[in-house]
Amino acid sequence: MTFKELNIIEPILKALIQEGYTTPTPIQQEAIPIILDDSDILGCAQTGTGKTAAFSIPILQKLYGNVKQGRNKEIKALVLTPTRELAIQIGESFAAYGKYTSLKHTVVFGGVGQRPQTDALRSGIDILIATPGRLLDLINQGYINLKTIDFFVLDEADRMLDMGFIHDIKRILPLLPKNRQTLFFSATMPQEIAFLANSILSNPKKVAVTPVSSTVDSIDQYIYFAEKKTKTSLLINLLNDKEKESVLVFSRTKHGADKIAKALTQAGIGTEAIHGNKSQNARQNALSKFKSHSTRVLIATDIAARGIDIDQLSHVINYDLPEVPETYVHRIGRTGRAGYGGVALSFCDPEEMPQLKGIQKLLGKQISIVRDHGYETQSSTGAKADNRNYSDNGSRSENRSRSEGRSHSDSRPRTDSRPRTDSRNGSDSRSRTAAVSTEKKEFRGSSSTGDFWRKQKRKTA
Numbered sequence: 134m135t136f137k138e139l140n141i142i143e144p145i146l147k148a149l150i151q152e153g154y155t156t157p158t159p160i161q162q163e164a165i166p167i168i169l170d171d172s173d174i175l176g177c178a179q180t181g182t183g184k185t186a187a188f189s190i191p192i193l194q195k196l197y198g199n200v201k202q203g204r205n206k207e208i209k210a211l212v213l214t215p216t217r218e219l220a221i222q223i224g225e226s227f228a229a230y231g232k233y234t235s236l237k238h239t240v241v242f243g244g245v246g247q248r249p250q251t252d253a254l255r256s257g258i259d260i261l262i263a264t265p266g267r268l269l270d271l272i273n274q275g276y277i278n279l280k281t282i283d284f285f286v287l288d289e290a291d292r293m294l295d296m297g298f299i300h301d302i303k304r305i306l307p308l309l310p311k312n313r314q315t316l317f318f319s320a321t322m323p324q325e326i327a328f329l330a331n332s333i334l335s336n337p338k339k340v341a342v343t344p345v346s347s348t349v350d351s352i353d354q355y356i357y358f359a360e361k362k363t364k365t366s367l368l369i370n371l372l373n374d375k376e377k378e379s380v381l382v383f384s385r386t387k388h389g390a391d392k393i394a395k396a397l398t399q400a401g402i403g404t405e406a407i408h409g410n411k412s413q414n415a416r417q418n419a420l421s422k423f424k425s426h427s428t429r430v431l432i433a434t435d436i437a438a439r440g441i442d443i444d445q446l447s448h449v450i451n452y453d454l455p456e457v458p459e460t461y462v463h464r465i466g467r468t469g470r471a472g473y474g475g476v477a478l479s480f481c482d483p484e485e486m487p488q489l490k491g492i493q494k495l496l497g498k499q500i501s502i503v504r505d506h507g508y509e510t511q512s513s514t515g516a517k518a519d520n521r522n523y524s525d526n527g528s529r530s531e532n533r534s535r536s537e538g539r540s541h542s543d544s545r546p547r548t549d550s551r552p553r554t555d556s557r558n559g560s561d562s563r564s565r566t567a568a569v570s571t572e573k574k575e576f577r578g579s580s581s582t583g584d585f586w587r588k589q590k591r592k593t594a
């Protein structure tokens with residue numbers, strides 16, 4: 134299957150070639166023809182599956198050659214997304230895929246001055262990407278009118294719910310024309326989201342790609358049992374391995390993120406932290422330095438990291454385990470994106486054992502344990518013993534990387550990522566996790582599955 138076979142027009146094809154896209158991802162193969170055929174979509178897919186292109190390419194195609202020019206432009210497409218970072222990324226995607234279409238877009242989100250946004254709106258745009266709060270703000274001030282919308286995309290609907298945006302969305306919906314095409318995407322389908330979808334979609338076609346818990350198959354995952362107080366030393370030890378080229382460290386709290394960043398800086402490891410207390414500009418700066426690989430280590434909280442798309446992110450480290458198992462999957466999904474491999478290392482202190490259990494239950498498998506890393510204490514050894522039944526029969530030698538069994542023709546990156554024993558002294562003290570191959574490869578994402586919808590249905594029944 135190629136983009137040409139999906140009947141994508143020349144100006145967009147040219148841009149896709151420049152982006153290095155050769156094959157549509159499963160969600161693109163499914164969703165693009167449906168959207169081009171004017172149907173609503175109920176899409177079950179998370180970031181990392183190529184979802185953004187799945188909706189932005191057909192929107193660009195349908196708007197191409199069919200819009201007014203200059204200040205007479207009317208906003209024809211609205212994409213609502215929960216975070217500023219995601220909004221910016223979606224804007225970048227429209228810019229990349231639409232660079233030969235002369236269609237104009239802008240991105241509006243809170244936390245920054247509104248002047249550049251209102252200037253862009255005044256100059257006339259075809260596509261608006263927005264977070265809910267700022268959108269409502271600008272609507273109330275009279276800068277935005279949604280009456281001309283033909284395409285409405287609700288992105289990451291479940292996340293909107295988690296972040297408390299559901300009321301804002303309910304205020305925005307009546308402002309949209311009834312006669313429109315609606316594209317609804319959510320990684321999971323809790324009951325409230327299913328109700329919302331039902332109320333705003335008309336005869337939607339359902340599109341699902343592999344559910345959240347199985348899209349992480351290309352990521353090698355490991356657990357380090359450690360006491361709370363030894364986690365920072367363990368982290369510093371792991372980060373002293375320069376082969377970890379690009380590392381996103383998750384902290385549960387903003388305060389924790391700052392503390393970790395301070396400790397790493399003191400240890401001579403260049404790092405930045407992003408979280409909700411940082412200004413939007415500081416977050417953007419830190420993110421772009423990390424994306425361009427001028428900062429090797431970024432510490433983030435979940436909200437700040439949501440949907441971040443970083444090329445060639447080799448490692449995710451969970452300094453704390455998240456309370457919600459799905460968050461673990463979202464976090465580690467920052468690596469292993471678009472068919473790349475990746476490594477996820479998670480620290481677990483004795484109090485976090487219930488979270489570990491929940492995560493392993495969601496994954497339907499046990500995460501390999503790294504033994505003798507040098508930072509276990511008496512009580513974490515106890516925790517390790519409790520967890521004996523979680524490990525692949527308790528032996529690190531069982532932790533075969535999936536890549537070890539691959540044939541040479543397999544285009545997925547090889548990840549010889551088995552962490553080995555550390556000792557705190559001498560040159561061997563570094564964890565020798567091998568670097569992940571970051572060569573750009575043809576997309577080999579998850580394949581679609583109808584089972585997911587059946588399972589979701591059973592869950593909500």
Ligand code: AMP
Nearest residue numbers: 154156158180181182183184185471576
């Ligand atoms: P998304 O799920 O939209 O966040 O996309 C995840 C990543 O996949 C982004 O880095 C995209 O640039 C990349 N991507 C999307 N579609 C394709 C494709 N057809 N081929 C290769 N990479 C893609």
